[in-house]
Amino acid sequence: MKAAVLNEWEHIEIKNVAVPELCDEEVLIKVTYAGVCGSDVTIYKGKHPTAKTPVILGHEFTGVVEKVNSSKRSDLKMGDRVVVEPLISCGECSACLEGNWHVCRSLKLLGIHTNGGFADYVKVPAAKVIKLKDSMSDRIAALTEPFAVGFHVNQRGGTKAGDKVLIIGGGPIGMVIGIMAKRCGAERVVFTELNEARIDMIKSFGFEAIHPGHEDVAALSAEITQETGYDVVFEVSGSQSGLLSSTDLCAIRGTVVFVGFPHKRPEVDVLTAIFKELNLVGSRVYTFKDFVRTVRMLEEIVESQQYNLEGMISDTMPVEQAEEAIQKMIRGENLGKILLTY
Template sequence: MKAVFVEAAEQISIKDIEVPVLKEDEVLIKVAVAGICGSDIHTYKGLHPFRKPPVVIGHEVAGEVVQIGESVTNFKVGDRVTVEPQIGTGESEGIMTGNVNYSDERLAPGMGDWLGTMAEFFVSPEAQAVKLPDSVSYDQGVLVEPLAVGVHAAYKADIKSTDRVAILGAGPIGLLTLIAVKAKGVTDIVVTDVLDYSLDVAKEMGASNVINIKDNANWIQEAKLTLDKGSFDKVFITAGVPGIINDSLNLLRKGGRVVTVAMFHGQQSVDIEQLQQNEKEIVGCMTYNRPDTEEALEIIAKGELDVEKVISHKLPYQQADKGFTIVNKKQDNSVKVLVSFE
């Protein structure tokens, strides 16, 4: 089968490799489409904490089951599926609490012998596969996993419909967090970014206001002025840039909550006086759990919020190198780029 490899930093290749042999509790998926995620870009740049080149890249996927292991009972050949691409292993806090994302030893595609999703075929344990309703297309199905990130962030924020929300970063995760928040009934949502075209997509997807913060020293005050009064109840950080923690605290009302969704590299400073004296909160957020995946699929299946607006490009797998380049360099008004194997 053909598979897309990150060979080394910023080096993509397509290789012929053997189709993985199924274990008894696994399903073989003929991949229709895979997504390029921000964390894949971290791998592409050699910065990911545990997914290191050379590796078959990708963890977002939708496709058709073409073979099942001997002990599989919940799936049959022909089922259309996506995958929740994480497994909690070992005796760990994740196992004890039921939160897979807390697991001390967490397995994901591109780790160990679990190959990534950017290949003609992908193997998933039965427990990680999720059936897609007939009404959900493969292009929508591949967005279930990144939308689950936004759903989990909304859960960690304890979102209420009356909340005033700021989302700092209009990349795919920021935009899908916007969808997750809107699904909770929130109407006051300000999205910030440095790219006008990303902010245009945020507006199309339902942001009440957007602000380009590039060379804008007054953007925090500008954001607050979009509200009838006061500051934001909840702030989501979906871009891990320097200084963004304190920026988010400055946006927040007393007693409000910041949720950190983005991947960060290096240290961030925190204005502890602002945090303590105003009883503000900073909450960590890591991937998702099965209820988040189920809620993400439900949001998509309802069809009331157009998640597909986040998709800017769909390229054949032979052009995966181009896809990674345009996402990494933010070329050609790229937002979410899909890689097709159909």
């Protein structure tokens, strides 16, 4: 089969490799679409703390069941359209024993620590396979993983009806956080973003956007929130300026959720957090329950036509161009999600 293999840091080679052989309780998936993630960029650059080469990247993918080797998944059959929750937990550490599999002490992911979806076929744990309704296209299904991140982030932030929400950073993850914030009942969702093309995309989804280079974020935010501050602030940029403004712009006793990965150890305004009695929250991937709920929510969005989710996909490229897709992200040329096709 054809696969995009990260042989060494900053070098992907398109190779013919053997189709994976199934072990017990595994399913073989024929991949139809795979999303390119910011984590793939981090791995490609050799900056991921636990990834090793060689590896087939790709943890955001959808496909069709090709073969099932499971006594527990009698519901799965050849031809079923599915998505896969890509987390691999040890099941033995304290986090796993408490049911928090997604923050396992030795958490691994398909496409990072074992071969993933940048290939014609990928083998996955049978328990992680979720069937899709016919109403959801393969292209939208490929967005499930980042939307699960967005939903879990809102769960961590406690987003609720009537909240005023600020999202610092309007890239693909910021966008899905915004959509999921509205699904959780947020009254207003406001972005700060420097890229004017991304601002246009943000506004096309019905959200408000402030350009920090051209507008006074503090003054506009005071007007939007009647000077109380935002109930929930999601810091998605990972920038030092974003981290500092997150506490400044949050309401007293509000919640700041840290989502973006800083390039170096950052500074956070702890004094403001103390004086405002803020909740400072981390968020990592998603629970399996959140992932399944995300699939159903995406199906509801598609069926209700609440959002044009196709508008989230800015580029579609053949898997042979996986390295160019990653370079495109490094250069900041993609506005939304890049999908690889097979």
